[in-house]
Amino acid sequence: MRYIVTHDAMLTLMDTDIDRYEMLFFDGGNTSGDSWKHVFFPGQRTHCFVYEA
Numbered sequence: 001m002r003y004i005v006t007h008d009a010m011l012t013l014m015d016t017d018i019d020r021y022e023m024l025f026f027d028g029g030n031t032s033g034d035s036w037k038h039v040f041f042p043g044q045r046t047h048c049f050v051y052e053a
Contacts (some may be wrong), residue, residue: 018042019042022043023039023041037049
């Protein structure tokens, strides 16, 4: 199961067992014209950032 995390979903996610998800995708939005995303893989406890200029 995959989950796209928005600002409103953050509180819901805090009360959830994240190990049941394959991937969590955090959309950081747009800051000064730059866009970034954060991808977290709970099963492997790894993550990466994706930056788009």
